[in-house]
Amino acid sequence: MEKIEVEICMGTTCFIMGGESMQELASILxxxxxxxxxxxxxxxxxxxxxxxxxxxxxxxKVAGDVISEATVDKVLSAVNKKLGEEA
Amino acid sequence: MSTNDNQIKHLKRxxxxxxxxxxxxxxxxxxxxxxxxxxxxxxCEVDLRCCVHKERAVIRDRIVAGLGYPIEKDDECTLLxxxxxxxAEREKPDExxxxxxxxACKGCVxxxxxxTDLCQGCVARPCKTTCRFGAISIINGKSHIDSSKCKNxxxxxxxxxxxxxxxxxxxxxSVCPVDAIKKDESGHAxxxxxxxxxxxKCISACPFGAxxxxxxxxxxxxxxxxxxxxxxxxxxxxxxxxxYPVSKVRTALLKIGFKDVLEVAQGADVTTLxxxxxxxxxxxxxxxxxxxxxxxxxxxxVKKHLPEIKPFVSETGxxxxxxxxxxxxxxxxxxxVFISPCSxxxxxxxxxxxxxxxxxxxxxxxILVAMKIEVNNLEDSEFETKSSKEGRNFPLSGGVxxxxxxxxxxxxxxxxxxxxxxxxxxxxxxxxLKNFAKNGKCPNGNLVEVMSCEGxxxxxxxxxxxxxxxxxxxxxxxxEGGPVVKDSIEQx
Numbered sequence: 001m002e003k004i005e006v007e008i009c010m011g012t013t014c015f016i017m018g019g020e021s022m023q024e025l026a027s028i029l030x031x032x033x034x035x036x037x038x039x040x041x042x043x044x045x046x047x048x049x050x051x052x053x054x055x056x057x058x059x060x061k062v063a064g065d066v067i068s069e070a071t072v073d074k075v076l077s078a079v080n081k082k083l084g085e086e087a
Numbered sequence: 088m089s090t091n092d093n094q095i096k097h098l099k100r101x102x103x104x105x106x107x108x109x110x111x112x113x114x115x116x117x118x119x120x121x122x123x124x125x126x127x128x129x130x131c132e133v134d135l136r137c138c139v140h141k142e143r144a145v146i147r148d149r150i151v152a153g154l155g156y157p158i159e160k161d162d163e164c165t166l167l168x169x170x171x172x173x174x175a176e177r178e179k180p181d182e183x184x185x186x187x188x189x190x191a192c193k194g195c196v197x198x199x200x201x202x203t204d205l206c207q208g209c210v211a212r213p214c215k216t217t218c219r220f221g222a223i224s225i226i227n228g229k230s231h232i233d234s235s236k237c238k239n240x241x242x243x244x245x246x247x248x249x250x251x252x253x254x255x256x257x258x259x260x261s262v263c264p265v266d267a268i269k270k271d272e273s274g275h276a277x278x279x280x281x282x283x284x285x286x287x288k289c290i291s292a293c294p295f296g297a298x299x300x301x302x303x304x305x306x307x308x309x310x311x312x313x314x315x316x317x318x319x320x321x322x323x324x325x326x327x328x329x330x331y332p333v334s335k336v337r338t339a340l341l342k343i344g345f346k347d348v349l350e351v352a353q354g355a356d357v358t359t360l361x362x363x364x365x366x367x368x369x370x371x372x373x374x375x376x377x378x379x380x381x382x383x384x385x386x387x388x389v390k391k392h393l394p395e396i397k398p399f400v401s402e403t404g405x406x407x408x409x410x411x412x413x414x415x416x417x418x419x420x421x422x423x424v425f426i427s428p429c430s431x432x433x434x435x436x437x438x439x440x441x442x443x444x445x446x447x448x449x450x451x452x453x454i455l456v457a458m459k460i461e462v463n464n465l466e467d468s469e470f471e472t473k474s475s476k477e478g479r480n481f482p483l484s485g486g487v488x489x490x491x492x493x494x495x496x497x498x499x500x501x502x503x504x505x506x507x508x509x510x511x512x513x514x515x516x517x518x519x520l521k522n523f524a525k526n527g528k529c530p531n532g533n534l535v536e537v538m539s540c541e542g543x544x545x546x547x548x549x550x551x552x553x554x555x556x557x558x559x560x561x562x563x564x565x566x567e568g569g570p571v572v573k574d575s576i577e578q579x
Contacts, residue, residue, distance in 0.1 A: 010330055010463065011461055011463065012452075012455050012456060012460060012461055012462050012463070013456045013459075015329070015330060015452075015551075016100060016449075016452035016453065016455065016456050016551065017097055017100055017101070017456065018093075020093070020551075020552065020553045021093060023330075023552060023553060023556060024553065043461065043463050043464065044461060048456075049459060054101070054104060054456050055101050055104075055126070069097075071093065
């Protein structure tokens with residue numbers, strides 16, 4: 001089974017707008033899904049720099065799909081959905 | 088951290104970003120006026136309040152606070168553009184550092200103890216026998232609390248074997264360690280500034296985000312725009328606040344337009360040595376204990392509520408005090424801006440002519456977002472003066488006492504330092520401090536370190552990173568510093 005790629009933005013905007021719980025996202029994913037998920041931090045998805053789109057930050061990509069105003073819950077359910085599709 | 092808190096933080100930060108953007112836009116007044124409409128445009132979904140108009144009204148109030156004005160004095164018809172103009176032009180920031188947004192305050196149900204439907208009407212009736220005020224009677228086989236007799240002590244809650252008695256809490260009132268926030272006649276929260284110690288606990292506690300610090304970002308941005316020599320003084324807590332090294336954060340500050348950046352840990356080194364000398368003198372004179380003096384909220388507490396402990400409080404200045412002194416000595420005309428996670432430092436700054444402005448980490452972050460500064464992509468930059476390991480550990484609970492202890496050890500002093508750490512001000516710890524003062528001694532040590540926030544400065548209300556992570560980052564950064572010894576400071 002192919003791993004699901006989760007890209008977490010470590011850029012300034014996503015970091016500031018993301019709040020504390022987002023910082024735990026990588027370790028939560030790791031704990032919950034272990035080798036089913038491949039988590040990586042990237043500097044910027046380039047989504048926040050268009051007109052006022054920082055208000056929708058933080059952004060996380062799950063298998064290429066953009067999640068805006070990401071929360072831990074939103075990302076987990078997106079990952080669950082992907083896993084369900086693949087199962 | 089719940090999603091709810093994150094939503095409030097997201098909202099508050101977005102407003103600060105938009106204020107900064109409006110300021111940078113060239114037409115500050117007009118663009119500030121439009122913020123509520125840009126955030127809640129015609130026909131948008133309304134997810135937080137009853138309707139779009141209420142949301143815009145609350146956002147407007149948040150902007151008023153973001154521009155540094157008190158909501159308490161707002162007449163509701165002054166235009167945001169008028170406030171924006173005033174903020175950019177004013178000479179001094181407003182007094183009192185906090186403001187309550189009446190429009191955002193829910194006017195929570197007053198704190199009461201009441202019996203829920205879970206009451207089984209048991210035969211033992213421990214609630215009734217426990218109540219010392221005779222407030223509980225049995226009506227229709229179930230317990231009933233007479234609110235005119237109830238003192239909210241909560242004894243019955245603990246006594247009930249069914250957990251059937253609940254206490255409604257007013258979050259801001261319950262966290263305030265000095266009873267400075269109370270409901271007014273209309274049921275909305277109001278701060279009594281004669282009691283308030285500016286600790287900022289109410290800011291984090293309110294789930295409606297109704298309490299704001301009055302921001303000074305516009306003042307700072309204006310001075311930068313005027314081309315003044317604006318110097319950033321970064322609190323040592325900053326090492327734990329970004330997922331980037333301090334050397335990059337320093338470059339980011341220069342990019343914002345600060346002419347220089349000083350580590351307040353540099354001033355913390357002066358605090359450590361002065362406090363160590365003070366401690367030594369007091370112990371030699373036979374005093375039984377001394378308390379630290381670097382927490383601004385604690386200093387306010389002493390002034391307003393605990394004058395009896397004053398003789399035991401060190402006379403030493405805070406790290407901010409010494410750092411600002413260093414900056415002003417170099418250039419008396421420079422504008423000093425203290426950057427920290429702390430609300431009470433704003434109060435300290437107002438009383439210190441050497442500190443011109445204070446912005447918090449949330450505000451700094453918002454400026455970075457508005458200026459699209461990608462901190463991670465910046466070059467490193469070095470501080471002119473390197474601070475010590477001890478100075479950099481100041482923002483952690485226990486760090487100050489440890490620094491004083493180390494300094495005395497380095498100096499080869501033969502004085503036993505027994506730290507007693509007060510990790511967070513609350514009613515209980517304030518009672519303890521009162522007892523220390525009353526008895527003239529502290530049973531748990533001779534150097535009492537007091538920090539208003541749990542965990543130390545990293546628990547401040549505008550902290551960006553979860554405490555555990557912040558603590559690790561600070562410790563790592565501190566370990567790069569040398570020991571706090573007099574020679575190293577004098578060389579500087």
